[in-house]
Amino acid sequence: MDFSFISDSIVTYxxxxxxxxxxxxxxxxxVSVRSVMHSALFLAVFLLSVAAFFFIxxxxxxxxxxxxxxxxxxxxLILFAVMLTARVSSSLLQQTNEQKYSALIVCALLFIMLSYSILISGLQGFENTLLPGGTAKSVGWLLMTVYVLPFEVASIVLLAALIGAMAIVGKKDE
Amino acid sequence: MSNLYFYTVIIVSLVLFLIGVYGVLTRRNAIGILMAIEIMFNAANINLVAFNKFMHLEASIGIIFPIFIITLAAAETAVGLALILAIYRNIKSVNVEKMELLKW
Structure with missing residues:
Protein backbone atom coordinates (compact mmCIF):
# COMPACT_ATOMS: atom_id res chain seq x y z
CA MET A 1 0.00 0.00 0.00
CA ASP A 2 1.21 3.44 -0.87
CA PHE A 3 0.38 6.11 1.69
CA SER A 4 2.52 8.85 0.20
CA PHE A 5 -0.55 10.83 -0.90
CA ILE A 6 -1.23 11.54 2.79
CA SER A 7 0.97 14.50 3.56
CA ASP A 8 2.52 15.02 6.94
CA SER A 9 0.56 18.15 7.79
CA ILE A 10 -2.82 16.54 7.06
CA VAL A 11 -2.03 13.82 9.61
CA THR A 12 -1.02 16.42 12.21
CA TYR A 13 -4.17 18.38 11.44
CA VAL A 31 -17.70 24.21 33.99
CA SER A 32 -21.03 22.39 33.75
CA VAL A 33 -20.82 19.16 35.77
CA ARG A 34 -22.45 19.23 39.19
CA SER A 35 -19.92 17.56 41.43
CA VAL A 36 -16.74 19.56 42.03
CA MET A 37 -14.71 16.36 42.37
CA HIS A 38 -15.73 15.23 38.87
CA SER A 39 -15.00 18.64 37.50
CA ALA A 40 -11.46 18.48 38.95
CA LEU A 41 -10.93 15.11 37.24
CA PHE A 42 -12.23 16.50 33.91
CA LEU A 43 -9.78 19.37 34.39
CA ALA A 44 -6.99 16.75 34.45
CA VAL A 45 -8.25 15.38 31.11
CA PHE A 46 -8.35 18.91 29.70
CA LEU A 47 -4.80 19.70 30.86
CA LEU A 48 -3.49 16.46 29.35
CA SER A 49 -5.04 17.29 25.99
CA VAL A 50 -3.47 20.75 26.15
CA ALA A 51 -0.12 18.99 26.73
CA ALA A 52 -0.90 16.97 23.58
CA PHE A 53 -1.43 20.27 21.70
CA PHE A 54 2.02 21.40 22.84
CA PHE A 55 3.60 18.19 21.57
CA ILE A 56 1.78 18.62 18.22
CA LEU A 77 -3.65 20.72 45.12
CA ILE A 78 -7.17 21.22 43.79
CA LEU A 79 -8.18 17.66 44.70
CA PHE A 80 -6.92 18.21 48.26
CA ALA A 81 -8.89 21.45 48.51
CA VAL A 82 -12.02 19.73 47.17
CA MET A 83 -11.66 16.92 49.69
CA LEU A 84 -11.05 19.32 52.59
CA THR A 85 -14.23 21.21 51.74
CA ALA A 86 -16.21 18.08 50.82
CA ARG A 87 -19.10 18.90 53.11
CA VAL A 88 -20.07 22.04 51.20
CA SER A 89 -19.06 20.98 47.68
CA SER A 90 -21.30 17.93 47.45
CA SER A 91 -23.22 17.36 44.25
CA LEU A 92 -26.52 17.73 46.08
CA LEU A 93 -26.07 21.48 46.19
CA GLN A 94 -26.80 23.78 43.29
CA GLN A 95 -23.39 24.65 41.86
CA THR A 96 -24.30 27.33 39.33
CA ASN A 97 -25.93 30.66 39.99
CA GLU A 98 -28.95 32.22 38.33
CA GLN A 99 -26.98 34.19 35.71
CA LYS A 100 -26.54 31.09 33.54
CA TYR A 101 -28.41 32.38 30.49
CA SER A 102 -27.04 35.91 30.60
CA ALA A 103 -23.54 34.42 30.84
CA LEU A 104 -24.28 32.25 27.79
CA ILE A 105 -25.42 35.33 25.86
CA VAL A 106 -22.28 37.25 26.87
CA CYS A 107 -20.05 34.37 25.75
CA ALA A 108 -21.90 33.97 22.43
CA LEU A 109 -21.59 37.68 21.68
CA LEU A 110 -17.88 37.64 22.57
CA PHE A 111 -17.42 34.59 20.33
CA ILE A 112 -19.10 36.28 17.36
CA MET A 113 -17.12 39.49 17.81
CA LEU A 114 -13.71 37.88 18.34
CA SER A 115 -14.05 35.19 15.65
CA TYR A 116 -15.20 37.84 13.15
CA SER A 117 -12.19 40.01 13.94
CA ILE A 118 -9.88 36.98 13.68
CA LEU A 119 -11.30 35.94 10.32
CA ILE A 120 -11.01 39.41 8.74
CA SER A 121 -7.53 39.99 10.18
CA GLY A 122 -5.80 38.46 7.15
CA LEU A 123 -3.08 36.68 9.13
CA GLN A 124 -0.96 34.40 7.01
CA GLY A 125 0.04 31.29 8.91
CA PHE A 126 2.75 29.03 7.63
CA GLU A 127 4.44 26.17 9.36
CA ASN A 128 7.67 26.89 11.14
CA THR A 129 10.10 24.13 10.30
CA LEU A 130 13.06 25.83 11.92
CA LEU A 131 13.02 23.70 15.06
CA PRO A 132 14.33 20.24 14.29
CA GLY A 133 14.83 17.96 17.26
CA GLY A 134 12.72 19.83 19.79
CA THR A 135 12.98 23.13 21.59
CA ALA A 136 14.53 22.20 24.93
CA LYS A 137 17.99 23.40 23.92
CA SER A 138 16.94 26.80 22.60
CA VAL A 139 14.53 27.33 25.53
CA GLY A 140 17.31 26.59 28.01
CA TRP A 141 19.69 28.90 26.19
CA LEU A 142 17.15 31.75 26.12
CA LEU A 143 16.27 31.28 29.82
CA MET A 144 19.90 31.54 30.86
CA THR A 145 20.83 34.51 28.65
CA VAL A 146 18.12 36.87 27.40
CA TYR A 147 15.40 36.04 29.94
CA VAL A 148 17.56 35.46 33.01
CA LEU A 149 16.03 38.39 34.94
CA PRO A 150 12.38 37.23 34.53
CA PHE A 151 13.57 33.73 35.38
CA GLU A 152 15.03 34.87 38.72
CA VAL A 153 11.99 37.06 39.45
CA ALA A 154 9.76 34.02 38.86
CA SER A 155 11.75 32.07 41.43
CA ILE A 156 11.26 34.86 43.99
CA VAL A 157 7.53 34.91 43.19
CA LEU A 158 7.34 31.15 43.77
CA LEU A 159 9.14 31.48 47.11
CA ALA A 160 6.81 34.30 48.16
CA ALA A 161 3.76 32.23 47.13
CA LEU A 162 5.04 29.26 49.13
CA ILE A 163 5.60 31.31 52.30
CA GLY A 164 2.39 33.26 51.76
CA ALA A 165 0.27 30.13 51.36
CA MET A 166 1.69 28.69 54.57
CA ALA A 167 1.21 31.98 56.44
CA ILE A 168 -2.42 32.26 55.33
CA VAL A 169 -3.51 28.72 56.02
CA GLY A 170 -1.23 27.72 58.90
CA LYS A 171 -2.55 27.40 62.44
CA LYS A 172 -1.76 30.36 64.67
CA ASP A 173 -0.89 29.35 68.22
CA GLU A 174 -2.32 31.92 70.60
CA MET B 1 -3.73 24.08 4.17
CA SER B 2 -1.55 25.50 6.92
CA ASN B 3 -3.64 28.67 6.87
CA LEU B 4 -6.77 26.62 7.63
CA TYR B 5 -4.81 24.77 10.34
CA PHE B 6 -3.68 28.08 11.89
CA TYR B 7 -7.18 29.55 11.96
CA THR B 8 -8.61 26.33 13.44
CA VAL B 9 -6.08 26.51 16.28
CA ILE B 10 -6.98 30.14 17.05
CA ILE B 11 -10.73 29.42 16.99
CA VAL B 12 -10.29 26.38 19.26
CA SER B 13 -8.32 28.42 21.79
CA LEU B 14 -10.98 31.16 21.57
CA VAL B 15 -13.71 28.61 22.33
CA LEU B 16 -11.72 27.28 25.30
CA PHE B 17 -11.19 30.81 26.63
CA LEU B 18 -14.92 31.56 26.40
CA ILE B 19 -15.75 28.31 28.21
CA GLY B 20 -13.47 29.56 30.98
CA VAL B 21 -15.27 32.93 31.03
CA TYR B 22 -18.60 31.12 31.25
CA GLY B 23 -17.32 29.05 34.18
CA VAL B 24 -16.09 32.12 36.07
CA LEU B 25 -19.44 33.85 35.54
CA THR B 26 -21.68 30.96 36.58
CA ARG B 27 -19.88 28.90 39.24
CA ARG B 28 -20.86 29.45 42.86
CA ASN B 29 -18.08 27.32 44.31
CA ALA B 30 -14.81 29.25 44.66
CA ILE B 31 -12.76 26.16 43.72
CA GLY B 32 -14.84 25.84 40.53
CA ILE B 33 -14.00 29.45 39.66
CA LEU B 34 -10.30 28.69 40.18
CA MET B 35 -10.56 25.73 37.79
CA ALA B 36 -12.27 27.91 35.16
CA ILE B 37 -9.39 30.39 35.49
CA GLU B 38 -6.96 27.53 34.77
CA ILE B 39 -8.89 26.80 31.55
CA MET B 40 -8.45 30.44 30.49
CA PHE B 41 -4.68 30.34 31.22
CA ASN B 42 -4.34 27.23 29.10
CA ALA B 43 -6.27 28.74 26.20
CA ALA B 44 -3.87 31.69 26.22
CA ASN B 45 -0.89 29.31 26.27
CA ILE B 46 -2.23 27.39 23.25
CA ASN B 47 -2.53 30.69 21.40
CA LEU B 48 1.06 31.71 22.19
CA VAL B 49 2.52 28.36 21.15
CA ALA B 50 0.43 28.34 17.95
CA PHE B 51 1.68 31.80 16.98
CA ASN B 52 5.23 30.64 17.65
CA LYS B 53 4.74 27.71 15.29
CA PHE B 54 2.78 29.39 12.50
CA MET B 55 3.97 32.99 12.40
CA HIS B 56 7.67 32.20 12.12
CA LEU B 57 8.90 34.43 14.89
CA GLU B 58 12.36 34.15 16.33
CA ALA B 59 12.67 30.51 17.35
CA SER B 60 11.17 29.56 20.76
CA ILE B 61 10.22 33.07 21.91
CA GLY B 62 6.59 31.96 22.07
CA ILE B 63 7.58 29.06 24.32
CA ILE B 64 9.38 31.12 26.98
CA PHE B 65 6.27 33.15 27.79
CA PRO B 66 3.99 30.14 28.50
CA ILE B 67 6.64 28.83 30.91
CA PHE B 68 6.31 31.99 32.99
CA ILE B 69 2.51 31.83 32.71
CA ILE B 70 2.50 28.23 33.97
CA THR B 71 4.83 29.16 36.87
CA LEU B 72 2.68 32.10 37.93
CA ALA B 73 -0.51 30.04 37.51
CA ALA B 74 0.88 27.43 39.89
CA ALA B 75 1.75 30.15 42.44
CA GLU B 76 -1.71 31.70 41.98
CA THR B 77 -3.42 28.34 42.54
CA ALA B 78 -1.45 27.68 45.73
CA VAL B 79 -2.26 31.10 47.22
CA GLY B 80 -5.87 30.98 45.99
CA LEU B 81 -6.54 27.58 47.52
CA ALA B 82 -4.90 28.70 50.78
CA LEU B 83 -7.24 31.72 50.83
CA ILE B 84 -10.26 29.52 50.09
CA LEU B 85 -9.31 27.14 52.92
CA ALA B 86 -8.83 30.06 55.33
CA ILE B 87 -12.24 31.44 54.38
CA TYR B 88 -13.76 27.98 54.73
CA ARG B 89 -12.39 27.76 58.25
CA ASN B 90 -14.07 31.03 59.18
CA ILE B 91 -17.48 30.94 57.50
CA LYS B 92 -17.78 27.16 56.85
CA SER B 93 -18.59 27.72 53.19
CA VAL B 94 -16.81 28.10 49.83
CA ASN B 95 -19.80 29.68 48.15
CA VAL B 96 -18.78 33.06 46.73
CA GLU B 97 -22.25 34.48 47.40
CA LYS B 98 -21.70 33.94 51.13
CA MET B 99 -18.42 35.89 51.15
CA GLU B 100 -19.91 39.29 51.88
CA LEU B 101 -17.86 40.53 54.82
CA LEU B 102 -16.36 43.40 52.80
CA LYS B 103 -19.60 44.18 51.00
CA TRP B 104 -20.98 47.58 51.87
Missing part, protein backbone atom coordinates in the same frame (compact mmCIF):
# COMPACT_ATOMS: atom_id res chain seq x y z
CA UNK A 14 -6.31 15.28 12.02
CA UNK A 15 -4.58 14.50 15.32
CA UNK A 16 -5.01 18.14 16.34
CA UNK A 17 -8.76 18.00 15.56
CA UNK A 18 -9.12 14.81 17.62
CA UNK A 19 -7.49 16.41 20.67
CA UNK A 20 -9.43 19.64 20.07
CA UNK A 21 -12.70 17.73 20.41
CA UNK A 22 -11.43 16.09 23.63
CA UNK A 23 -10.25 19.45 25.03
CA UNK A 24 -13.44 21.37 24.26
CA UNK A 25 -15.68 18.57 25.57
CA UNK A 26 -13.74 18.15 28.82
CA UNK A 27 -13.49 21.93 29.36
CA UNK A 28 -17.24 22.20 28.92
CA UNK A 29 -17.75 19.38 31.43
CA UNK A 30 -15.44 21.16 33.92
CA UNK A 57 3.12 22.18 17.90
CA UNK A 58 6.77 21.07 18.40
CA UNK A 59 6.92 22.52 21.92
CA UNK A 60 8.02 19.29 23.58
CA UNK A 61 9.66 20.97 26.60
CA UNK A 62 6.48 22.91 27.32
CA UNK A 63 4.39 19.74 27.06
CA UNK A 64 6.52 18.02 29.67
CA UNK A 65 6.36 21.09 31.93
CA UNK A 66 2.57 21.09 31.51
CA UNK A 67 2.26 17.45 32.56
CA UNK A 68 4.68 17.79 35.50
CA UNK A 69 3.38 21.08 36.87
CA UNK A 70 -0.31 21.03 36.07
CA UNK A 71 -1.33 17.39 36.10
CA UNK A 72 1.21 16.48 38.78
CA UNK A 73 0.98 19.58 40.97
CA UNK A 74 -2.03 21.81 40.47
CA UNK A 75 -4.55 18.95 40.09
CA UNK A 76 -3.31 17.36 43.33
Missing amino acids: GVFLLFAVVAVASAFLV FDADFLGIVQILLYVGGVIV
Whole structure:
Protein backbone atom coordinates (compact mmCIF):
# COMPACT_ATOMS: atom_id res chain seq x y z
CA MET A 1 0.00 0.00 0.00
CA ASP A 2 1.21 3.44 -0.87
CA PHE A 3 0.38 6.11 1.69
CA SER A 4 2.52 8.85 0.20
CA PHE A 5 -0.55 10.83 -0.90
CA ILE A 6 -1.23 11.54 2.79
CA SER A 7 0.97 14.50 3.56
CA ASP A 8 2.52 15.02 6.94
CA SER A 9 0.56 18.15 7.79
CA ILE A 10 -2.82 16.54 7.06
CA VAL A 11 -2.03 13.82 9.61
CA THR A 12 -1.02 16.42 12.21
CA TYR A 13 -4.17 18.38 11.44
CA GLY A 14 -6.31 15.28 12.02
CA VAL A 15 -4.58 14.50 15.32
CA PHE A 16 -5.01 18.14 16.34
CA LEU A 17 -8.76 18.00 15.56
CA LEU A 18 -9.12 14.81 17.62
CA PHE A 19 -7.49 16.41 20.67
CA ALA A 20 -9.43 19.64 20.07
CA VAL A 21 -12.70 17.73 20.41
CA VAL A 22 -11.43 16.09 23.63
CA ALA A 23 -10.25 19.45 25.03
CA VAL A 24 -13.44 21.37 24.26
CA ALA A 25 -15.68 18.57 25.57
CA SER A 26 -13.74 18.15 28.82
CA ALA A 27 -13.49 21.93 29.36
CA PHE A 28 -17.24 22.20 28.92
CA LEU A 29 -17.75 19.38 31.43
CA VAL A 30 -15.44 21.16 33.92
CA VAL A 31 -17.70 24.21 33.99
CA SER A 32 -21.03 22.39 33.75
CA VAL A 33 -20.82 19.16 35.77
CA ARG A 34 -22.45 19.23 39.19
CA SER A 35 -19.92 17.56 41.43
CA VAL A 36 -16.74 19.56 42.03
CA MET A 37 -14.71 16.36 42.37
CA HIS A 38 -15.73 15.23 38.87
CA SER A 39 -15.00 18.64 37.50
CA ALA A 40 -11.46 18.48 38.95
CA LEU A 41 -10.93 15.11 37.24
CA PHE A 42 -12.23 16.50 33.91
CA LEU A 43 -9.78 19.37 34.39
CA ALA A 44 -6.99 16.75 34.45
CA VAL A 45 -8.25 15.38 31.11
CA PHE A 46 -8.35 18.91 29.70
CA LEU A 47 -4.80 19.70 30.86
CA LEU A 48 -3.49 16.46 29.35
CA SER A 49 -5.04 17.29 25.99
CA VAL A 50 -3.47 20.75 26.15
CA ALA A 51 -0.12 18.99 26.73
CA ALA A 52 -0.90 16.97 23.58
CA PHE A 53 -1.43 20.27 21.70
CA PHE A 54 2.02 21.40 22.84
CA PHE A 55 3.60 18.19 21.57
CA ILE A 56 1.78 18.62 18.22
CA PHE A 57 3.12 22.18 17.90
CA ASP A 58 6.77 21.07 18.40
CA ALA A 59 6.92 22.52 21.92
CA ASP A 60 8.02 19.29 23.58
CA PHE A 61 9.66 20.97 26.60
CA LEU A 62 6.48 22.91 27.32
CA GLY A 63 4.39 19.74 27.06
CA ILE A 64 6.52 18.02 29.67
CA VAL A 65 6.36 21.09 31.93
CA GLN A 66 2.57 21.09 31.51
CA ILE A 67 2.26 17.45 32.56
CA LEU A 68 4.68 17.79 35.50
CA LEU A 69 3.38 21.08 36.87
CA TYR A 70 -0.31 21.03 36.07
CA VAL A 71 -1.33 17.39 36.10
CA GLY A 72 1.21 16.48 38.78
CA GLY A 73 0.98 19.58 40.97
CA VAL A 74 -2.03 21.81 40.47
CA ILE A 75 -4.55 18.95 40.09
CA VAL A 76 -3.31 17.36 43.33
CA LEU A 77 -3.65 20.72 45.12
CA ILE A 78 -7.17 21.22 43.79
CA LEU A 79 -8.18 17.66 44.70
CA PHE A 80 -6.92 18.21 48.26
CA ALA A 81 -8.89 21.45 48.51
CA VAL A 82 -12.02 19.73 47.17
CA MET A 83 -11.66 16.92 49.69
CA LEU A 84 -11.05 19.32 52.59
CA THR A 85 -14.23 21.21 51.74
CA ALA A 86 -16.21 18.08 50.82
CA ARG A 87 -19.10 18.90 53.11
CA VAL A 88 -20.07 22.04 51.20
CA SER A 89 -19.06 20.98 47.68
CA SER A 90 -21.30 17.93 47.45
CA SER A 91 -23.22 17.36 44.25
CA LEU A 92 -26.52 17.73 46.08
CA LEU A 93 -26.07 21.48 46.19
CA GLN A 94 -26.80 23.78 43.29
CA GLN A 95 -23.39 24.65 41.86
CA THR A 96 -24.30 27.33 39.33
CA ASN A 97 -25.93 30.66 39.99
CA GLU A 98 -28.95 32.22 38.33
CA GLN A 99 -26.98 34.19 35.71
CA LYS A 100 -26.54 31.09 33.54
CA TYR A 101 -28.41 32.38 30.49
CA SER A 102 -27.04 35.91 30.60
CA ALA A 103 -23.54 34.42 30.84
CA LEU A 104 -24.28 32.25 27.79
CA ILE A 105 -25.42 35.33 25.86
CA VAL A 106 -22.28 37.25 26.87
CA CYS A 107 -20.05 34.37 25.75
CA ALA A 108 -21.90 33.97 22.43
CA LEU A 109 -21.59 37.68 21.68
CA LEU A 110 -17.88 37.64 22.57
CA PHE A 111 -17.42 34.59 20.33
CA ILE A 112 -19.10 36.28 17.36
CA MET A 113 -17.12 39.49 17.81
CA LEU A 114 -13.71 37.88 18.34
CA SER A 115 -14.05 35.19 15.65
CA TYR A 116 -15.20 37.84 13.15
CA SER A 117 -12.19 40.01 13.94
CA ILE A 118 -9.88 36.98 13.68
CA LEU A 119 -11.30 35.94 10.32
CA ILE A 120 -11.01 39.41 8.74
CA SER A 121 -7.53 39.99 10.18
CA GLY A 122 -5.80 38.46 7.15
CA LEU A 123 -3.08 36.68 9.13
CA GLN A 124 -0.96 34.40 7.01
CA GLY A 125 0.04 31.29 8.91
CA PHE A 126 2.75 29.03 7.63
CA GLU A 127 4.44 26.17 9.36
CA ASN A 128 7.67 26.89 11.14
CA THR A 129 10.10 24.13 10.30
CA LEU A 130 13.06 25.83 11.92
CA LEU A 131 13.02 23.70 15.06
CA PRO A 132 14.33 20.24 14.29
CA GLY A 133 14.83 17.96 17.26
CA GLY A 134 12.72 19.83 19.79
CA THR A 135 12.98 23.13 21.59
CA ALA A 136 14.53 22.20 24.93
CA LYS A 137 17.99 23.40 23.92
CA SER A 138 16.94 26.80 22.60
CA VAL A 139 14.53 27.33 25.53
CA GLY A 140 17.31 26.59 28.01
CA TRP A 141 19.69 28.90 26.19
CA LEU A 142 17.15 31.75 26.12
CA LEU A 143 16.27 31.28 29.82
CA MET A 144 19.90 31.54 30.86
CA THR A 145 20.83 34.51 28.65
CA VAL A 146 18.12 36.87 27.40
CA TYR A 147 15.40 36.04 29.94
CA VAL A 148 17.56 35.46 33.01
CA LEU A 149 16.03 38.39 34.94
CA PRO A 150 12.38 37.23 34.53
CA PHE A 151 13.57 33.73 35.38
CA GLU A 152 15.03 34.87 38.72
CA VAL A 153 11.99 37.06 39.45
CA ALA A 154 9.76 34.02 38.86
CA SER A 155 11.75 32.07 41.43
CA ILE A 156 11.26 34.86 43.99
CA VAL A 157 7.53 34.91 43.19
CA LEU A 158 7.34 31.15 43.77
CA LEU A 159 9.14 31.48 47.11
CA ALA A 160 6.81 34.30 48.16
CA ALA A 161 3.76 32.23 47.13
CA LEU A 162 5.04 29.26 49.13
CA ILE A 163 5.60 31.31 52.30
CA GLY A 164 2.39 33.26 51.76
CA ALA A 165 0.27 30.13 51.36
CA MET A 166 1.69 28.69 54.57
CA ALA A 167 1.21 31.98 56.44
CA ILE A 168 -2.42 32.26 55.33
CA VAL A 169 -3.51 28.72 56.02
CA GLY A 170 -1.23 27.72 58.90
CA LYS A 171 -2.55 27.40 62.44
CA LYS A 172 -1.76 30.36 64.67
CA ASP A 173 -0.89 29.35 68.22
CA GLU A 174 -2.32 31.92 70.60
CA MET B 1 -3.73 24.08 4.17
CA SER B 2 -1.55 25.50 6.92
CA ASN B 3 -3.64 28.67 6.87
CA LEU B 4 -6.77 26.62 7.63
CA TYR B 5 -4.81 24.77 10.34
CA PHE B 6 -3.68 28.08 11.89
CA TYR B 7 -7.18 29.55 11.96
CA THR B 8 -8.61 26.33 13.44
CA VAL B 9 -6.08 26.51 16.28
CA ILE B 10 -6.98 30.14 17.05
CA ILE B 11 -10.73 29.42 16.99
CA VAL B 12 -10.29 26.38 19.26
CA SER B 13 -8.32 28.42 21.79
CA LEU B 14 -10.98 31.16 21.57
CA VAL B 15 -13.71 28.61 22.33
CA LEU B 16 -11.72 27.28 25.30
CA PHE B 17 -11.19 30.81 26.63
CA LEU B 18 -14.92 31.56 26.40
CA ILE B 19 -15.75 28.31 28.21
CA GLY B 20 -13.47 29.56 30.98
CA VAL B 21 -15.27 32.93 31.03
CA TYR B 22 -18.60 31.12 31.25
CA GLY B 23 -17.32 29.05 34.18
CA VAL B 24 -16.09 32.12 36.07
CA LEU B 25 -19.44 33.85 35.54
CA THR B 26 -21.68 30.96 36.58
CA ARG B 27 -19.88 28.90 39.24
CA ARG B 28 -20.86 29.45 42.86
CA ASN B 29 -18.08 27.32 44.31
CA ALA B 30 -14.81 29.25 44.66
CA ILE B 31 -12.76 26.16 43.72
CA GLY B 32 -14.84 25.84 40.53
CA ILE B 33 -14.00 29.45 39.66
CA LEU B 34 -10.30 28.69 40.18
CA MET B 35 -10.56 25.73 37.79
CA ALA B 36 -12.27 27.91 35.16
CA ILE B 37 -9.39 30.39 35.49
CA GLU B 38 -6.96 27.53 34.77
CA ILE B 39 -8.89 26.80 31.55
CA MET B 40 -8.45 30.44 30.49
CA PHE B 41 -4.68 30.34 31.22
CA ASN B 42 -4.34 27.23 29.10
CA ALA B 43 -6.27 28.74 26.20
CA ALA B 44 -3.87 31.69 26.22
CA ASN B 45 -0.89 29.31 26.27
CA ILE B 46 -2.23 27.39 23.25
CA ASN B 47 -2.53 30.69 21.40
CA LEU B 48 1.06 31.71 22.19
CA VAL B 49 2.52 28.36 21.15
CA ALA B 50 0.43 28.34 17.95
CA PHE B 51 1.68 31.80 16.98
CA ASN B 52 5.23 30.64 17.65
CA LYS B 53 4.74 27.71 15.29
CA PHE B 54 2.78 29.39 12.50
CA MET B 55 3.97 32.99 12.40
CA HIS B 56 7.67 32.20 12.12
CA LEU B 57 8.90 34.43 14.89
CA GLU B 58 12.36 34.15 16.33
CA ALA B 59 12.67 30.51 17.35
CA SER B 60 11.17 29.56 20.76
CA ILE B 61 10.22 33.07 21.91
CA GLY B 62 6.59 31.96 22.07
CA ILE B 63 7.58 29.06 24.32
CA ILE B 64 9.38 31.12 26.98
CA PHE B 65 6.27 33.15 27.79
CA PRO B 66 3.99 30.14 28.50
CA ILE B 67 6.64 28.83 30.91
CA PHE B 68 6.31 31.99 32.99
CA ILE B 69 2.51 31.83 32.71
CA ILE B 70 2.50 28.23 33.97
CA THR B 71 4.83 29.16 36.87
CA LEU B 72 2.68 32.10 37.93
CA ALA B 73 -0.51 30.04 37.51
CA ALA B 74 0.88 27.43 39.89
CA ALA B 75 1.75 30.15 42.44
CA GLU B 76 -1.71 31.70 41.98
CA THR B 77 -3.42 28.34 42.54
CA ALA B 78 -1.45 27.68 45.73
CA VAL B 79 -2.26 31.10 47.22
CA GLY B 80 -5.87 30.98 45.99
CA LEU B 81 -6.54 27.58 47.52
CA ALA B 82 -4.90 28.70 50.78
CA LEU B 83 -7.24 31.72 50.83
CA ILE B 84 -10.26 29.52 50.09
CA LEU B 85 -9.31 27.14 52.92
CA ALA B 86 -8.83 30.06 55.33
CA ILE B 87 -12.24 31.44 54.38
CA TYR B 88 -13.76 27.98 54.73
CA ARG B 89 -12.39 27.76 58.25
CA ASN B 90 -14.07 31.03 59.18
CA ILE B 91 -17.48 30.94 57.50
CA LYS B 92 -17.78 27.16 56.85
CA SER B 93 -18.59 27.72 53.19
CA VAL B 94 -16.81 28.10 49.83
CA ASN B 95 -19.80 29.68 48.15
CA VAL B 96 -18.78 33.06 46.73
CA GLU B 97 -22.25 34.48 47.40
CA LYS B 98 -21.70 33.94 51.13
CA MET B 99 -18.42 35.89 51.15
CA GLU B 100 -19.91 39.29 51.88
CA LEU B 101 -17.86 40.53 54.82
CA LEU B 102 -16.36 43.40 52.80
CA LYS B 103 -19.60 44.18 51.00
CA TRP B 104 -20.98 47.58 51.87
